[in-house]
Amino acid sequence: MDTNELVRSLAADHGYRARAVSTVLAIALVVAVPVTGAMFMTRLGMRPDFMAATGSPFFMLKFAVTIALVIASLALAVGLVRPGTPVRKAAWLLAIPVALLTAAIAADLALPQTSAWSTRLVGSNSMVCLMAIPMLSLPLLIATLIGLRHGAATRPMLTGAVAGLIAGGIAATFYAAHCIDDSPLFVVTWYGIALALVALVGAVAGRWALRI
Amino acid sequence: MRERESEWTELMRQANAGDGAAYHRLLNVITPVLRATAQRGLARAGQPTDQCEDIVQEILLAVHLKRHTWDAAAPFGPWLFTIARNKLIDSLRKRGRRVFVDIDDFTDVLPAEQAREQLPAGEVGTHLGSLPQRQREVLQSIAVESASIRETAAKLSMSEGAVRVALHRGLANLAAKLRRE
Numbered sequence: 391m392d393t394n395e396l397v398r399s400l401a402a403d404h405g406y407r408a409r410a411v412s413t414v415l416a417i418a419l420v421v422a423v424p425v426t427g428a429m430f431m432t433r434l435g436m437r438p439d440f441m442a443a444t445g446s447p448f449f450m451l452k453f454a455v456t457i458a459l460v461i462a463s464l465a466l467a468v469g470l471v472r473p474g475t476p477v478r479k480a481a482w483l484l485a486i487p488v489a490l491l492t493a494a495i496a497a498d499l500a501l502p503q504t505s506a507w508s509t510r511l512v513g514s515n516s517m518v519c520l521m522a523i524p525m526l527s528l529p530l531l532i533a534t535l536i537g538l539r540h541g542a543a544t545r546p547m548l549t550g551a552v553a554g555l556i557a558g559g560i561a562a563t564f565y566a567a568h569c570i571d572d573s574p575l576f577v578v579t580w581y582g583i584a585l586a587l588v589a590l591v592g593a594v595a596g597r598w599a600l601r602i
Numbered sequence: 603m604r605e606r607e608s609e610w611t612e613l614m615r616q617a618n619a620g621d622g623a624a625y626h627r628l629l630n631v632i633t634p635v636l637r638a639t640a641q642r643g644l645a646r647a648g649q650p651t652d653q654c655e656d657i658v659q660e661i662l663l664a665v666h667l668k669r670h671t672w673d674a675a676a677p678f679g680p681w682l683f684t685i686a687r688n689k690l691i692d693s694l695r696k697r698g699r700r701v702f703v704d705i706d707d708f709t710d711v712l713p714a715e716q717a718r719e720q721l722p723a724g725e726v727g728t729h730l731g732s733l734p735q736r737q738r739e740v741l742q743s744i745a746v747e748s749a750s751i752r753e754t755a756a757k758l759s760m761s762e763g764a765v766r767v768a769l770h771r772g773l774a775n776l777a778a779k780l781r782r783e
Binding site: 391393397398399400401402403404405406407408411472473474541542544601 | 617622625626629630633637655658659662663664666667668669670671672673676679680681682683684685687688689692726727730741744745746748750751766769770773781
């Protein structure tokens with residue numbers, strides 16, 4: 391088939407209109423979030439004192455950080471699958487969860503505490519955290535990659551890593567409701583390692599799943 | 603240069619508004635530019651330029667299937683050249699070369715370079731043969747025999763809707779096969 395012939399067939403296909411990437415991504419996540427929700431409710435569940443804990447600023451801060459991470463990563467990912475779009479501004483949004491967490495760590499260290507900082511960092515549930523966040527993020531990561539595949543990722547590994555942050559961020563939001571360790575020192579360490587792991591898996595998967 | 607790219611942007615906007623002729627014209631005007639850049643990229647990587655047309659066709663398929671990711675408020679040129687560079691690097695890698703392609707390769711193509719002749723392409727034709735029968739027949743009819751969708755529907759006793767679906771699936775399949783190579 392020569393190029394003129396190919397061009398003719400492309401022009402003839404012009405009537406076909408693809409859905410916007412954000413729509414496909416939203417649909418994929420709407421399907422995957424209940425799957426993760428079901429995994430969470432059957433295997434982990436809310437912490438027993440959930441209602442009382444909602445009064446604790448450090449408990450609520452975990453959600454602020456993870457939700458900010460999800461929103462910033464979504465904005466970045468949508469830019470990354472639009473070729474030629476500058477993503478620097480969207481990348482700066484990631485500074486919001488980082489700043490929130492940094493401020494929280496400063497507050498945690500400044501306030502009088504009943505336990506040593508190292509005890510708060512080690513926490514009581516770190517291994518569960520390291521297992522649960524990656525497991526909960528799996529359906530979300532698959533959905534995010536399917537949604538982003540509909541776009542055009544010219545940097546597949548980076549886009550895959552950001553997909554990992556979206557998936558890991560939503561998974562961490564669920565997990566935060568189970569986790570009884572509220573110290574920002576615990577969050578930055580163990581949530582951080584778990585998220586980095588999911589981002590790494592996303593980067594590797596993105597390399598083959600997101601090529602245009 | 604800027605004038606040329608704003609013409610592309612205008613054509614793509616018209617195309618998105620449903621103007622099929624504008625879309626066909628856009629593909630025709632970007633093809634020689636893509637050919638010149640692919641030739642230059644291959645030459646710089648020390649590769650023979652005889653696979654140039656395969657790369658051009660691969661870029662055109664990607665442009666077609668991903669055009670919904672272009673933001674109508676942005677210029678078309680940067681979008682096009684980002685895709686073109688990506689596909690060129692991919693195909694050079696596929697041929698066993700790791701190369702750095704400069705973005706400048708895609709922004710300062712002189713019009714004189716566009717006159718280079720078109721070499722035969724093989725990859726798309728090869729994969730065409732491995733498509734499901736319906737998709738292959740529809741693509742043959744529209745691309746090679748330059749029949750319209752309506753004529754193709756009559757000839758193959760299909761509905762026009764079925765022809766459209768087979769055409770789109772055929773093109774998407776071709777792109778997937780090229781990617782997997």
